[in-house]
Amino acid sequence: MPRLTTRAVIGIGSFVGFLIVVWLANTSTDPSHPHKTNSKPSTSLRCHRWARSLKTGLTPYISNDKTVIITGAAGFIGSHITRYCVNRLRMTVIAVDDLSSGYEANIPVSSKVTFVRGDLKNATFVWSLFRGRKIDYVYHLAGYPSRRLSHFVRSYIYRNNLLASVNLINAAVKAGVKCFVFTSSVAVYGSSELVVSESSIPHPQDSYGIAKLSTELELRATKRVHDLEYVILRLHNVFGPNQNVVDPYRNVISIFMGQIMRDTPITVLGDGTQKMSFTYIDDIVSLVARCPLYPAARSHTFNLGSDNVIDINHVVEVVKSVMKRPNHPVKHVPAQNEGKLAGIDHSKANCFFKQTPRMEFEVGVSSMADWFRAVGAERLKRSRLAALKVETKKNIVSLWLNEDVSEVDEVDHLARLVA
Template sequence: MSRRALITGGAGFIGSRLAARFARSGWDVDVLDPLSEQVHGVDPVRTSASLRGLEDSARLTIGSVSDPDALEAALGDAEVVVHLAAETGTGQSMYEIGRYADVNVGGTATLLDRLVRGGHSVRRVVVASSRAVYGEGAYADADGRIVYPAGRDDARLRAGEFDPAGADGRPLRPAPTPEDAPLAPTSVYGITKLTQESLVRAVSPAVGIEPVTLRYQNVYGPGQSLRNPYTGILSIFTGLIARGEPINVFEDGLPSRDFVYVDDVVEATFLAATEPAAAGGVFNVGTGVGTSVLDVVRALFTAAGAEVPAIVSGDYRLGDIRHNIADTTRLRETLGFVPATDFATGLAAFAAWADGRDVGADGYRQSLEELESRNLLRRG
């Protein structure tokens, strides 16, 4: 008899590939997704590559995880729920606060309300969280001690002092952030992801369900939305290059992120959903390697075979972090998983997939105007 999994938000970039991964291992898969216009476009059947990817691997229920009836229709006899459904985007979350709270926190609460009532087969819930829960995360001070600085002060950012400093004023160096680091999100998005985690970890064991938390770093790869201007600098910059428009490089171009390829994220998530050793665990999903924004721009120019002006503007967004790199020791030691795709290889695959695709209109400029009108984007 086949095992069954439900993936909330499963028609998206990660979820559609995860559905295929489950299906290859003989699972039956249900997907619950509202097919939001911001992610899938106005005509998802025509424009959404991730939606088309579900055709051979999953049964789709169109609806929100916040809708109890849609959730009931999709849940069926699932043994595992992978909870990907969420609004994403650090910047947008700072002025769409109600929507982010309603979907991310309210949707998780609706899911847990259903599970608490019983009459289902769920034994494990995997919640997709984010590196945003750490805020700035781990740094090493001038003496090599690991410290966890608070969010960056606006006065220092206005002065062009973008790197966090220690209590003695000396510069700090980014260090891999472990799962037991202090949790201090600096954005509404990060707060909602931390709340999702906390709800799942508090409620699930009380009703005999195993919680697993995954803290994704910056996920990228083929299938990533090229139309959503609120998340993913790789897709945003790719769209600007395709349209021949300049790239506004924030701060001094040296913020760094841990970019992790989508197939590695999918495999780590599948293991988190199926391996007994994952039960109750919290795992970073990343590579442990930081790449600066300027290095991303240069790599995209090489991969695309085209360049546009890249202007290091000194602009900055409130709520952004400077660096974050995952400590992936626990993922390796507990689940035996090490990401297989380095950034150069993954970026080449992403660029080849994106070449010639319709990147849509320039919604990125509008997204910056929205931030600036609310005083959340400051000009350098």
């Protein structure tokens, strides 16, 4: 596939800016935004807001005759969704991944699973996934997830997280797909001192969040023009087995476990008092896999995750405990200016799906540690990442400058695994 020219990358950036403007103009009329709010709603109002939508379909469609495409199927969340769709929903799955940071071993072995390796940035490859098949749903989970690193690899993020998504949306329209499920992120909200809900106006503060929001806007525009149904799920801080334990630029819990395994200090940005909510993978898998089966959920956006808020210092202590290294050293490094949220309202997902995360944080981390010792540690031992390449090093996190970092005009792949 030919490289994008500088003019093409600038064009993508302009397109992203245009989509943000469209978002602000249409927020009040989108079905996912019944009204604007900056605070958590009272219990009596929560489900009443969506009463009309909920009446449209509470009984789910059947799933065992469906053929679906799942992108990022060899990665963390994608592998769990693939397993659930095959084993629990009896779907036929076309599992797609480029194996740049996932593992084929994560994909379940089944006569109902066909693994296809390829690059979603290549529109010809994307269309080949649909050709000759009747695809009912697309679950789009592929993409590079590092918010902090995205400031320094903007072109890479837009090509992998936006251009690839547009290729997939185009193909879904041409193939007559019934529903497109997109895993977005609470990164679209940016920073807020108030609790954010799906009707809060997004202000993404990093290229990762901008790319996610742009894909959301593309899906809404495609619904209006081509009637492609969608469900958007804004996830945050999901953790558990099958996470990438090699990449040091994402997934804080796996980073901490990896640092313990390598016998290097756990690195904490800032003083560690920043608070985050963490969601164990098993608590969201069913909802993500089943959401296109519910007519009421179509053309809606949902925040998805745990309400429990935990500070990073506590995360460190839990990880050290479950890894049986209570005295492992911790190193604090200067914090990066990043978005912080006071809280996230999940009441809409609770109303539609009657399901809330239940796994206690400590139990989930312990379960992940069991997997890490059985599988993750061996992957960490056998693999490493190639030297980090960025498009600009200006103001990059000092912690990353300790690595072998080079500045290039265009990043081919910053997270490729090396055996």
